[in-house]
Amino acid sequence: MSGNNMLSGKVWKFGDNINTDLMLPGPYLFRGEAEQAGAVFMNHRPGWLAEMKPGDAIIGGFNYGMGSSRPAARSLRNCGVGFLLAESINGLFLRNCVNYGFRAFECPGVTQAFEEGDRAELIIEEWTVRNARTGQALAVSKLPKMLLDMMLGGGIFPMLEAQGLIALKTAG
Amino acid sequence: MGMTITEKILSRASGGSHVKPGDVAVVDVETAVLMDMTFLPEGWREVLKLHDKSKVAIVFDHLVPAPTIQAAMAQRAGRLFAEKFGIERLHDVGPDQGIAHAVVADRGYALPGTVLVNGDSHTCAAGAFNCAARGVGGPDMLFAITTGTTWFRVGETIRYDFTGKLRPGVSAKDIFLFIAGEYGAHVNQNIEYGGPGMSSISLNGRRTLATMGTELSAEFVIFEPDDALLDYMHRVNPGATMHPTLPDADAVYKERRTIDLGSLEPLVALPDAVVNNSVKISAVAGQKIDQAFVGSCANGTLDDMAVVAKVLAGRKVAKGTRFIVTPGTQAIFRAALKAGYIETIMEAGAVVTPATCGACIGGHMGLLGPDEVCITASTRNFKGRMGDPSARIFMGSPATVAASALAGAITHPGAFFEGDAA
Numbered sequence: 001m002s003g004n005n006m007l008s009g010k011v012w013k014f015g016d017n018i019n020t021d022l023m024l025p026g027p028y029l030f031r032g033e034a035e036q037a038g039a040v041f042m043n044h045r046p047g048w049l050a051e052m053k054p055g056d057a058i059i060g061g062f063n064y065g066m067g068s069s070r071p072a073a074r075s076l077r078n079c080g081v082g083f084l085l086a087e088s089i090n091g092l093f094l095r096n097c098v099n100y101g102f103r104a105f106e107c108p109g110v111t112q113a114f115e116e117g118d119r120a121e122l123i124i125e126e127w128t129v130r131n132a133r134t135g136q137a138l139a140v141s142k143l144p145k146m147l148l149d150m151m152l153g154g155g156i157f158p159m160l161e162a163q164g165l166i167a168l169k170t171a172g
Numbered sequence: 173m174g175m176t177i178t179e180k181i182l183s184r185a186s187g188g189s190h191v192k193p194g195d196v197a198v199v200d201v202e203t204a205v206l207m208d209m210t211f212l213p214e215g216w217r218e219v220l221k222l223h224d225k226s227k228v229a230i231v232f233d234h235l236v237p238a239p240t241i242q243a244a245m246a247q248r249a250g251r252l253f254a255e256k257f258g259i260e261r262l263h264d265v266g267p268d269q270g271i272a273h274a275v276v277a278d279r280g281y282a283l284p285g286t287v288l289v290n291g292d293s294h295t296c297a298a299g300a301f302n303c304a305a306r307g308v309g310g311p312d313m314l315f316a317i318t319t320g321t322t323w324f325r326v327g328e329t330i331r332y333d334f335t336g337k338l339r340p341g342v343s344a345k346d347i348f349l350f351i352a353g354e355y356g357a358h359v360n361q362n363i364e365y366g367g368p369g370m371s372s373i374s375l376n377g378r379r380t381l382a383t384m385g386t387e388l389s390a391e392f393v394i395f396e397p398d399d400a401l402l403d404y405m406h407r408v409n410p411g412a413t414m415h416p417t418l419p420d421a422d423a424v425y426k427e428r429r430t431i432d433l434g435s436l437e438p439l440v441a442l443p444d445a446v447v448n449n450s451v452k453i454s455a456v457a458g459q460k461i462d463q464a465f466v467g468s469c470a471n472g473t474l475d476d477m478a479v480v481a482k483v484l485a486g487r488k489v490a491k492g493t494r495f496i497v498t499p500g501t502q503a504i505f506r507a508a509l510k511a512g513y514i515e516t517i518m519e520a521g522a523v524v525t526p527a528t529c530g531a532c533i534g535g536h537m538g539l540l541g542p543d544e545v546c547i548t549a550s551t552r553n554f555k556g557r558m559g560d561p562s563a564r565i566f567m568g569s570p571a572t573v574a575a576s577a578l579a580g581a582i583t584h585p586g587a588f589f590e591g592d593a594a
Contacts, residue, residue, distance in 0.1 A: 017357070017445065021554045026534040030235070030242040033214050043561040063359045066389050067554065068293040069307045071215060088359050091325060091391050092293055092307055099311035144196045146323065156311035157217065165318035167218035 007103070007122045008132070009057030009082040011114045012048070016061035020093065023065075023072035036071075037078035049079060057120045060086035061111050064104075065093020077102040083122055085110045085129060085140065098147050101155035106141040113138050124152070174420030176329040178362040178392045181304040181417055185287045193328045201227065201316045202286035203303075207272045208232040210291045211249040212242065215310040222257045223320035229261035229281055230254055231272035234292075236528040237265050239536035270501025270527040273297035273469040277379055278503050280408035284397050285415025289316050294469045294551060296385045299363075299393040300378035302401060302416055306392060327360045327391045328426035331419075333367030336434035341589030343479065344377035345471065345549060345569035347431070348384040349439035353450025358390040361426060364419065366396035369433050375404055376473035383470040387446040387551065438585055440547070441567040444555045453572065453584040461545045464495045464577035465558075466570045467525075468532035468550035472500025474507050476549065476570040481513035483574035483588045484520035490580030495522035496538045498530050522577065534558045540565070547582055549573045 022044040028036050041048050058076070064086035065072065073096040076084065083103040087110060097104035105122075107129060114120060119132035122140070130137045143151070150159060160166045175183065175190070182191045185199035204227055210216060222228070230250050238244035247264070254262040261281070263269050273294055276282050282298035288305040289295065291313045298305035308322065316322045332351070338344075363385055365378070373381070378395050385393030395401075397416035405414060439450045466472075466480055477499060489495045497517055499505040505527060508514050514524055531538030532550035540546050540559030546566070548558065553565035568576070571585035 017447075019554055021552075021557055025556055029209070029533075030212065030240060030246075043556050063357050063389055066357070066359075067552070069291055069309055071310060073309075090389055091327070091360055092309070094325070095312060096309040099309040144325075146196060146198075147325075156315050160217070160314060160318055163318075165219070165221050166314055167220055 005123055005125055007083050009055050009120055010053065011057050011059050011116060011118045011120050012052060013114065013116045014058055014060045017063050017066050018060055019067035020065055020070050020072040021067055024070045024075050029070060033074065033078055036075045040075050040079050052080070054080035055082040056080070057082055058084045059110055059114050059120070060084060062087045063090050064088065065090040069096070071096055071100060073097045073102040073104065074100040085120065085122070087111055098151045099156045101151055101153065103151060105143065107138055108141070109138050173424060174422030176331070176362065176423045176425065177302070177364050177394045177396065177417050177419045178304055178329055179326065180419070181285055181287065182324060182326060184285065184415065185304070191326050193326050195326045196323055197326055198321055198323050199287050201289055201320060201322050202283055203281055203288040204228050204313060204316045205272050205276060205281070205288065205290035206230045206250065206313055207234060207290065207292055208236065208243065208246050208250060209234050210310050210313050211246040211253070213245060213249070216249055217314060219253065219314065219318060222317055225257045225259050227320070228259050228317055229263070230259060231263040231275045232265060232269060233271045234529045234533060235536055236269060236526070267502055270503065271469045271472060271529060273383060274472055274500030274504065274527070278408070278501050280405050280412065283412055283414050284401065284405065285417040289313065289322055294383050294386045296390065296393040297379055297383035297469055299382040299385065300375060300395050301405065302395060302397040304392050304394065307386065324391070327362050329362040329364050330358055331364045331366070331425040331428045333428065333430045334365065334369035334373070334433055335367060335430060336369050336432045337372040338433045338436060340592035341571055341585050342436050342438055343569040343571060344373060344380040346436055346438050347433065348381055349441055349450040350431070350436050352388060352441065352447045353439065355429070356448045358388040361390055362392040362394070363388065363390045364394055367430070370396060371398045371400060372433065374475055375400055376475035379473060380470050383551065438569055438572050440572065440582065441553055443553055443564040443566060446553060446567065453582065456566065456582050457584060459545065459566070459582040461493060461547050461576055461581060463538070463540060463544060463546040464493060464573045465531045465538060465546060465548040465550055466573050467496070467498030467530060469500065470551045471549040471570050472498055472504060472527065474504050477504065477508040477513045478511070479570050480574045481516040483571055483585060484522065484578065485516050487520055487578050489521035489577045493577055493580045495577035496525060496531055497522050498525045499527050501527045531558055547573050547576045
């Protein structure tokens with residue numbers, strides 16, 4: 001496996017149907033980005049934020065990110081999650097992963113292939129992920145180029161800025 | 173190969189290409205609805221060029237009237253944006269305000285056969301109007317209003333054919349609870365509702381069912397158009413260009429399921445999850461409740477106000493139980509007032525609030541304290557959704573919620589509908 005393009009993260013496993021309220025609790029909806037990032041999974045898995053380290057990976061089950069359109073993907077990006085792999089990803093959550101430049105991909109079989117604490121090595125260019133402990137490699141579902149470019153390019157804002165459609169700074 | 177309703181609308185909106193499951197379709201947006209949360213300083217950016225102001229509507233709904241300075245700032249940003257570009261469809265605090273999906277319904281903004289987006293997840297509510305409507309992210313809204321387009325990953329479609337007719341006391345919410353319990357999530361799939369029994373469901377009932385499609389994790393949720401829909405649209409949005417869209421006779425579905433409406437009964441979803449969590453009311457009857465709620469984009473329609481009033485008429489909410497009722501829009505509130513529903517509901521001891529997402533999102537009123545129990549006719553029963561995470565939230569129809577509020581415990585509403593014509 002070649003070095004530069006590989007993302008390597010310690011695995012934290014979450015189950016099926018993880019909803020966006022769990023990642024971004026309602027009372028934090030109108031708070032700032034930093035406060036929101038400090039509330040990720042605060043009710044669902046208290047203490048997790050203190051344990052995880054930047055670059056770590058979340059492995060989710062079926063329908064990851066179900067629920068509301070709130071920017072939970074931005075919170076995962078901001079709290080330092082390196083990437084997310086799930087059996088399936090909710091359509092609206094995937095949109096927000098693209099929108100906010102957070103790396104998230106579907107990967108059937110990923111729940112079985114990884115135990116918590118394993119190291120996941122993801123090479124997006126090759127659409128594969130490997131378990132460093134077992135050596136098992138899995139295929140990651142390809143994302144269409146248009147969406148991948150937006151996701152890896154930092155999301156929608158940099159693109160609209162470059163086209164002169166929105167201003168660089170927030171209004172109001 | 174024939175196309176489903178969703179595929180036909182997306183094909184049309186993408187310039188006539190033939191989209192199919194697995195494609196990413198880039199489509200023209202006919203209607204872009206911006207709500208108060210979209211204008212939060214953290215997510216909003218100053219727009220330099222707007223694609224087409226006539227395609228934009230602004231509705232303040234999540235925190236209205238503003239309970240915090242942040243909410244007030246978001247709404248101010250929305251007003252300034254409307255003023256800067258001369259956007260006429262601004263539904264600010266006042267007589268035309270309401271929950272965005274309900275305002276869209278009241279005003280006929282969701283045009284059959286077109287694409288509508290909103291940065292709120294329950295946007296598929298507009299699927300009741302044969303509109304390809306989808307909740308998107310906040311940044312998607314900036315993309316849509318500046319470029320006039322958006323993208324969708326096209327999924328396969330599950331088709332539901334309704335036969336028969338609901339029995340008295342059974343509502344669209346119960347159809348949803350049946351589908352959620354029987355079939356679970358529809359991740360990455362579209363839902364198409366039709367069949368010979370579809371037209372027996374009122375437009376408001378279809379709105380409930382379409383709205384709740386979000387909770388099935390569906391992409392698009394679309395009803396076939398019928399005379400009731402087109403008559404309504406011509407009345408509330410005369411002159412608008414519509415493209416009512418039926419599926420092709422040889423449309424390809426992932427699966428086709430038939431539901432006999434006459435066989436359904438009131439159901440309740442247990443706390444913490446909406447899908448795969450429905451039980452018969454007898455399984456939880458007698459469960460004590462602290463709060464009951466009817467409202468939200470799913471159950472704030474005039475039909476919902478009518479059924480609550482019917483159950484409450486001449487009776488009293490149980491001592492120790494709080495019953496909160498939130499009409500979906502101020503226009504619905506006024507209609508319910510004129511019809512006498514509000515007086516009946518308030519005489520019974522319930523609290524009627526202005527139109528806002530309110531208790532459904534654990535917003536600025538009606539929150540639950542630790543270990544409290546609530547039964548709600550709204551959109552979600554997720555842990556912590558309506559307040560403290562230790563609170564338990566059951567979900568039922570407005571009739572079930574109202575009957576439960578009277579008893580102070582979860583109650584089957586059947587007794588209130590005995591003798592009603594089917």
